[in-house]
Amino acid sequence: MKLLVIGGSYFLGRVFVMQAAGKHDITVVNRGTWSLESLGVKQIKGDRRDDALWRQIEEDVDVIVDFCAYEKGDIARVLRNIRGTVKQYLFISTLDVYERGLGGMKTEDAPFETRVFPGEAGAYIAGKVALERELREVCGEMGIACTVLRPAFIYGPFNYAPRESAYIQLMVQNHALPHITDAEGTFQFVYVKDAAEAAIQCLLNPAAYGQAYNLCQDQTVTYEAFYEALCMAADVEAEELPVTAEAAQNMGIPLPFPVTAEESELSSNEKSKRELGVSYISFQEGMARTYRAFKGVYQSQP
Structure with missing residues (x-):
């Protein structure tokens, strides 16, 4: 073809x-x-x-x-x-x-x-x-x-957007993982x-x-679930950094996903599974693979 x-x-x-x-x-x-x-x-x-x-x-x-x-x-x-x-x-x-x-x-x-x-x-x-x-x-x-x-x-390897990779970089290089404590958004x-x-x-x-x-994957995700998935994927010590969304913005920590419930928009993946036969891996497994891919990148940086 x-x-x-x-x-x-x-x-x-x-x-x-x-x-x-x-x-x-x-x-x-x-x-x-x-x-x-x-x-x-x-x-x-x-x-x-x-x-x-x-x-x-x-x-x-x-x-x-x-x-x-x-x-x-x-x-x-x-x-x-x-x-x-x-x-x-x-x-x-x-x-x-x-x-x-x-x-x-x-x-x-x-x-x-x-x-x-x-x-x-x-x-x-x-x-x-x-x-x-x-x-x-x-x-x-x-x-x-x-x-x-x-x-x-x-999300995944080669993602150039400062989303999950920005948090993994903080974990690997700064040994800190931001935990957004007041976000109510839900995303996919x-x-x-x-x-x-x-x-x-x-x-x-x-x-x-x-x-x-x-x-989209079957699971809907929150900032809390995002934080937990990264914690489970990590094999380096990373100190929890609890911050509000406003404080994170002031500190230059990216908030790439919807923060409020009003911003949240969700969609069904049933048609792609039924007609294309797409099988989505779990968010936890995908994040574990993503963490391993970016860990090597950030460990090699000075």
Whole structure:
């Protein structure tokens, strides 16, 4: 199967390429920050906003897997300029596309958020919502099958975002683990290898054509459960550092997950398990694997 992967050198895209390499003929298009040639894939360097980049791709492609579309026009630019034919477009979106405040477990047919929130997070949500609509419109015009994956907070090896890795770094290097004592938020995770496997299961899968899938583990998580999972995963002495959310912010400790109950939004993973056969590892096991991966990184740093 010929895959054109957009992104592919960071986190989920990187893990997807690692898991799919050797089984598929993969070309990766990205800015070339990290070389992927050791994985046996072809790499094209360039800016996805450059129309000429896509015009140089003349071979037919079975599936485009897009990990880094964020702004309206990103998908249309690819499909309107690429020279070869495309059978399927797999777009990595986010659970954040759903309307806030609906309550309960959101399924894939929940309404999109129509409000535009301020800041970088607001722009990210608005961009993903616009791109999901753009995907269906352009693919419909061109007769291309499309599939959307909506992951929760992705965690695991290679995560460059200062989320779980920031806490593991404090444990390994400072021997301290922040314990947020007053947070009431509830949130969901998906382990990076599970998300990558879900993407693989979508490739030229007729059952996935025209579908969207929520990707999240069975467990809902709180800051307390997050703290406990890290304690159980750790094999170094780390002193508990009890702090309120406000104090953590003042100390520069990241609070990457919802802190309040009002911020909490939850989604159902039943469709991904039923139709794609995704089996999610437990949060505790995923965090143990993540801890081991990052421990080696931070121990090697001065």
